[in-house]
Amino acid sequence: MEKIRWGTLSTGYIANLFAEGLSAVADADLVAVGSRNRETADAFGDKWDVPHRHGSYEALANDPDVDVIYVASPHPYHYEHTLLCLNAGKHVLVEKPFAMNARQAKEMIDLAQAKGLFLMEAMWTRFLPAMVQTRRWIADGEIGDVELVRANLSFMAAYNAAGRLFAPELGGGALLDVGIYPISFAYMILGSPQTVSSTAYLGETGTDDRSTYTFGYPGGKTALLSSAVRLSVPVEAEVIGTKGYIKLHQPWINPRTVTLARMSQSEASLIFDGNLYDTQTVHVPTQGNGYNYEAVEVGACIRAGKQESDLMSLSESLDIMETMDLIRAQWGLTYPNE
């Protein structure tokens, strides 16, 4: 196969970041864009030098010069737009959350598999060098047995009841927009939880302004996770093991440093003065704006004839959607048309 030919479905905030990321991928080209109207498609096309500009998503899906489509519309449209592209014979990279709920996710996966097409959730952080380094340290036993994951993604958004972060009809709330990052991180490290308990503060629009999730695993392993769209919280992720811990600084925005802390004394001589660890913060070489790494993974899978990524598998995306369904059920939060 020559270069992988990408199309982007929508022209919003993340579509622009992805276009920038793709420009750092040597064996891929952004050849097409689809928007709800031709003017925005043209403006995006001019900005990113995209030759095929379509004034509808249907026209993009049916563009014969496109191999794979990046679905970057608001959450409630991921299902419909993914089905549109798969039905037109295109591979799909769909933004997080994969869908609004597990029922939609299952249908998307079934269609991709029936059609023999590649499908992946755009959980871009999994492919970043800092995450690769983290997985390597864990696999090498640097921190012993992993017992605890702590992660948060929260920010103070400007309140807009009609915007996608708050409007129920656009899938508003912290869980689906940002909570999914710490949740997916916990899945990457500890797998599918045995128990899930959560709390939420539902704001004016009835969606979660902030929420917390505690996952339990066999043997007492635990993940303590949180997210918010109306509260700024220092953003970090930590993996804590029996022999030390790993700290990712700004883990959700292409981190360039990671800290490895190894216990310098025996567990029997616990002290609390901060001298317990030998700490090293390493620089992780990083290219592009970070969105290039997920595009590289998609390209490699398509070239290898794979229908899913080993690192962000479809069964895991489905499992995560089931867990988020369960969490919302604990709060009584449903979205329109569910």
Ligand SMILES: NC(=O)c1ccc[n+]([C@@H]2O[C@H](COP(=O)([O-])OP(=O)(O)OC[C@H]3O[C@@H](n4cnc5c(N)ncnc54)[C@H](OP(=O)(O)O)[C@@H]3O)[C@@H](O)[C@H]2O)c1
């Ligand atoms: N991976 C990440 O780091 C990251 C970051 C931010 C967001 N996201 C995800 O990306 C998706 C889009 O987020 P965004 O921040 O890019 O949103 P955005 O800036 O509002 O853009 C969404 C785009 O979707 C299209 N769209 C189709 N139907 C729409 C509707 N009814 N209302 C509004 N827009 C509609 C529009 O494109 P046209 O006008 O061209 O049709 C719009 O520009 C979300 O699912 C979000 O979770 C991921």
